[in-house]
Amino acid sequence: MNSPAFDHNLYAGCAAQIISHTRELAAKGFTPATAGNFSIRMGPEHAAITISGKDKGHLTEADIMVVNMANEPVATHHRPSAEAALHTHLYRRFPDVGAVLHTHSPTQTIAGLLHADEGRVRLRGFELFKALRGHTTHETEFDLPVVPNSQDMDELTASVDVVLTQPNTWGYLIAGHGLYAWGRDISEARRHLDAFEFLLGCELEMRRLRA
Amino acid sequence: MNSPAFDHNLYAGCAAQIISHTRELAAKGFTPATAGNFSIRMGPEHAAITISGKDKGHLTEADIMVVNMANEPVATHHRPSAEAALHTHLYRRFPDVGAVLHTHSPTQTIAGLLHADEGRVRLRGFELFKALRGHTTHETEFDLPVVPNSQDMDELTASVDVVLTQPNTWGYLIAGHGLYAWGRDISEARRHLDAFEFLLGCELEMRRLRA
Amino acid sequence: MNSPAFDHNLYAGCAAQIISHTRELAAKGFTPATAGNFSIRMGPEHAAITISGKDKGHLTEADIMVVNMANEPVATHHRPSAEAALHTHLYRRFPDVGAVLHTHSPTQTIAGLLHADEGRVRLRGFELFKALRGHTTHETEFDLPVVPNSQDMDELTASVDVVLTQPNTWGYLIAGHGLYAWGRDISEARRHLDAFEFLLGCELEMRRLRA
Amino acid sequence: MNSPAFDHNLYAGCAAQIISHTRELAAKGFTPATAGNFSIRMGPEHAAITISGKDKGHLTEADIMVVNMANEPVATHHRPSAEAALHTHLYRRFPDVGAVLHTHSPTQTIAGLLHADEGRVRLRGFELFKALRGHTTHETEFDLPVVPNSQDMDELTASVDVVLTQPNTWGYLIAGHGLYAWGRDISEARRHLDAFEFLLGCELEMRRLRA
Numbered sequence: 130m131n132s133p134a135f136d137h138n139l140y141a142g143c144a145a146q147i148i149s150h151t152r153e154l155a156a157k158g159f160t161p162a163t164a165g166n167f168s169i170r171m172g173p174e175h176a177a178i179t180i181s182g183k184d185k186g187h188l189t190e191a192d193i194m195v196v197n198m199a200n201e202p203v204a205t206h207h208r209p210s211a212e213a214a215l216h217t218h219l220y221r222r223f224p225d226v227g228a229v230l231h232t233h234s235p236t237q238t239i240a241g242l243l244h245a246d247e248g249r250v251r252l253r254g255f256e257l258f259k260a261l262r263g264h265t266t267h268e269t270e271f272d273l274p275v276v277p278n279s280q281d282m283d284e285l286t287a288s289v290d291v292v293l294t295q296p297n298t299w300g301y302l303i304a305g306h307g308l309y310a311w312g313r314d315i316s317e318a319r320r321h322l323d324a325f326e327f328l329l330g331c332e333l334e335m336r337r338l339r340a
Numbered sequence: 341m342n343s344p345a346f347d348h349n350l351y352a353g354c355a356a357q358i359i360s361h362t363r364e365l366a367a368k369g370f371t372p373a374t375a376g377n378f379s380i381r382m383g384p385e386h387a388a389i390t391i392s393g394k395d396k397g398h399l400t401e402a403d404i405m406v407v408n409m410a411n412e413p414v415a416t417h418h419r420p421s422a423e424a425a426l427h428t429h430l431y432r433r434f435p436d437v438g439a440v441l442h443t444h445s446p447t448q449t450i451a452g453l454l455h456a457d458e459g460r461v462r463l464r465g466f467e468l469f470k471a472l473r474g475h476t477t478h479e480t481e482f483d484l485p486v487v488p489n490s491q492d493m494d495e496l497t498a499s500v501d502v503v504l505t506q507p508n509t510w511g512y513l514i515a516g517h518g519l520y521a522w523g524r525d526i527s528e529a530r531r532h533l534d535a536f537e538f539l540l541g542c543e544l545e546m547r548r549l550r551a
Numbered sequence: 552m553n554s555p556a557f558d559h560n561l562y563a564g565c566a567a568q569i570i571s572h573t574r575e576l577a578a579k580g581f582t583p584a585t586a587g588n589f590s591i592r593m594g595p596e597h598a599a600i601t602i603s604g605k606d607k608g609h610l611t612e613a614d615i616m617v618v619n620m621a622n623e624p625v626a627t628h629h630r631p632s633a634e635a636a637l638h639t640h641l642y643r644r645f646p647d648v649g650a651v652l653h654t655h656s657p658t659q660t661i662a663g664l665l666h667a668d669e670g671r672v673r674l675r676g677f678e679l680f681k682a683l684r685g686h687t688t689h690e691t692e693f694d695l696p697v698v699p700n701s702q703d704m705d706e707l708t709a710s711v712d713v714v715l716t717q718p719n720t721w722g723y724l725i726a727g728h729g730l731y732a733w734g735r736d737i738s739e740a741r742r743h744l745d746a747f748e749f750l751l752g753c754e755l756e757m758r759r760l761r762a
Numbered sequence: 763m764n765s766p767a768f769d770h771n772l773y774a775g776c777a778a779q780i781i782s783h784t785r786e787l788a789a790k791g792f793t794p795a796t797a798g799n800f801s802i803r804m805g806p807e808h809a810a811i812t813i814s815g816k817d818k819g820h821l822t823e824a825d826i827m828v829v830n831m832a833n834e835p836v837a838t839h840h841r842p843s844a845e846a847a848l849h850t851h852l853y854r855r856f857p858d859v860g861a862v863l864h865t866h867s868p869t870q871t872i873a874g875l876l877h878a879d880e881g882r883v884r885l886r887g888f889e890l891f892k893a894l895r896g897h898t899t900h901e902t903e904f905d906l907p908v909v910p911n912s913q914d915m916d917e918l919t920a921s922v923d924v925v926l927t928q929p930n931t932w933g934y935l936i937a938g939h940g941l942y943a944w945g946r947d948i949s950e951a952r953r954h955l956d957a958f959e960f961l962l963g964c965e966l967e968m969r970r971l972r973a
Contacts (some may be wrong), residue, residue: 164467
């Protein structure tokens with residue numbers, strides 16, 4: 130008898146958490162027109178990830194598949210989204226990362242476009258830096274990396290790989306495409322995502338008001 | 341015995357879908373003060389369409405009528421809204437269009453006014469172009485047509501007809517009046533509408549921040 | 552036996568409508584920190600009106616009293632808000648007005664401050680003018696009057712009285728204080744209010760984007 | 763038999779009120795990434811206060827502890843947030859203060875940063891001043907104090923102490939960190955908080971539109 134491809138109880142728990150978070154993120158307008166993708170690591174070999182093209186505000190377990198760390202589907206006929214490569218890249222690079230959330234809010238899309246040439250959004254003086262694991266004060270600068278968008282996933286993954294030089298970065302923007310945020314589990318990834326959305330929103334607002 | 345004017349089961353299904361979408365669109369502020377109209381094609385001859393002057397957030401089946409492709413009411417004493425002509429124009433011109441959604445958000449109203457002289461809103465570099473059927477990359481320009489408003493429906497329909505020159509356009513703005521978006525079915529039309537709202541919102545924001 | 556001071560069934564119906572609308576208006580952020588007041592005419596002599604200082608998002612029938620057209624309380628120990636005078640002023644001046652809604656959104660507050668010197672907000676070219684009774688085209692100007700604020704109700708009422716010179720105006724702003732909107736019944740008053748909020752929001756946005 | 767450390771029925775009532783308000787404040791986006799803290803005074807010696815690091819939109823009684831006026835935990839193993847010191851500072855300084863709410867909205871964060879050098883946000887001419895206890899007219903100036911942020915609670919408390927010179931101030935901003943608002947009970951504190959958020963939002967908007 131073959132052992133099962135993955136632990137189905139673990140999968141069911143991951144799917145339920147993804148569904149719960151995506152419902153909230155869709156309600157905030159972070160997943161327009163089926164954009165966005167969300168995953169939770171299932172051990173060293175697998176991740177549960179949302180299937181492409183689904184309305185992220187109304188997911189069911191059928192909309193979540195399992196991939197391995199080479200982006201191959203596991204025990205399903207569904208094909209993973211091209212963007213699954215960006216999730217598995219983070220799982221392979223950082224063994225302690227347990228969840229990756231990719232959203233597409235207006236703030237995230239615009240902040241990436243405006244800072245694409247600089248290659249980063251430089252933030253200063255926010256108390257909410259302390260919501261990012263490893264950061265303990267507002268009296269510092271925090272650089273959120275920005276990479277150019279590409280339809281070639283190998284090119285895009287390579288661009289991302291070179292900008293992740295600082296510890297405790299927890300996110301990056303793709304210009305005109307949105308934000309990737311991660312953490313040790315989905316609650317932490319979500320806290321990081323919510324913090325980045327807030328900080329980027331403040332930064333854009335300061336830019337409007339200081340001009 | 342007369343055959344029925346239309347398939348009432350099909351009508352009931354179309355009405356239910358319209359009601360479901362309009363409830364969400366009203367909650368987003370896209371149907372202020374009873375503005376907006378929404379339709380689903382019922383075969384080559386008919387469309388189910390919202391009746392004028394109703395609160396689009398609280399529709400019932402009684403608020404949805406059937407028209408033929410000459411804008412005449414079918415099996416009802418209700419008169420269609422003048423704007424029904426813009427729906428049937430699209431159904432006659434594009435046989436594969438299955439649903440038309442007209443909304444009136446602040447972003448759509450303002451974007452049309454600001455770009456009325458240019459006759460289009462030119463968008464560049466957004467990943468979300470891929471939410472529009474037939475578009476596969478961000479590395480392109482997308483022109484959303486803008487026509488001047490008119491209380492003369494023949495004049496307005498003629499203005500619209502001449503700007504629909506490119507395939508896979510899926511929408512147009514009427515200056516100071518809002519957006520028309522369509523697709524092969526109401527889910528696709530909705531995805532296109534949500535994508536346009538997002539893209540126009542980003543464009544207006546970029547304009548605010550770059551000045 | 553004394554005849555009752557007013558028809559209690561009519562009162563119950565008016566209270567229920569006020570409660571329904573204020574719940575929605577509070578959810579939109581139009582009644583911050585207990586601001587706002589709302590009334591429905593009960594015949595030529597009376598109006599049902601919200602009591603001052605109540606959380607407008609959570610009203611009950613106990614939060615709605617009856618006043619006469621001289622602003623005196625009827626069959627209650629509650630004292631009317633000073634602003635009841637602005638409601639009864641409209642009921643006395645316009646016999647066909649059936650409901651008056653006073654809200655305090657950021658847009659309404661700011662638009663009044665910015666246009667206080669001009670004494671009006673001039674709007675042009677919006678399709679949504681047609682949501683205001685008596686207006687049939689976008690190809691026109693619409694002036695929404697603005698009066699300076701005052702803590703002296705007689706002074707404020709007199710200021711309002713002189714600016715209501717045009718038919719089908721349906722609303723006015725008090726600078727830094729918000730909007731009064733009315734109609735033949737509460738549904739029409741609400742449609743007018745929603746239209747003014749939308750139009751003023753577009754106007755402020757156009758101002759931001761054209762500077 | 764030891765007398766209980768505090769009245770558990772009073773505690774349960776305070777916890778329920780905190781939970782009710784934080785649910786609403788979280789829904790408005792005022793508690794991003796677990797930011798914010800909220801307390802109600804329990805007599806001269808104690809306060810019920812939210813525990814650090816919890817999702818403020820989904821609190822339960824287990825997420826609320828009791829501290830004494832020296833910031834020491836009472837009858838619990840939980841440690842208070844460092845920011846509890848800012849709550850007890852207000853309770854010790856103003857015997858009539860019954861509740862303190864600390865939120866972290868984008869408007870509050872930005873307003874503090876923009877006005878940090880001035881040490882205050884000067885507001886003029888808003889009717890909503892009357893939502894602040896002791897204020898009866900719009901024809902006045904209101905200064906909301908702004909203090910610089912610090913990770914040293916003694917330094918921060920001392921900064922706050924020196925700016926609270928005017929009666930009926932009811933709030934202060936910490937630059938890049940958010941708003942502290944208070945009142946005689948939590949309903950009044952909430953009304954003050956909602957009024958400050960509204961007034962600061964209008965002030966930032968006026969700044970955008972007048973430049």
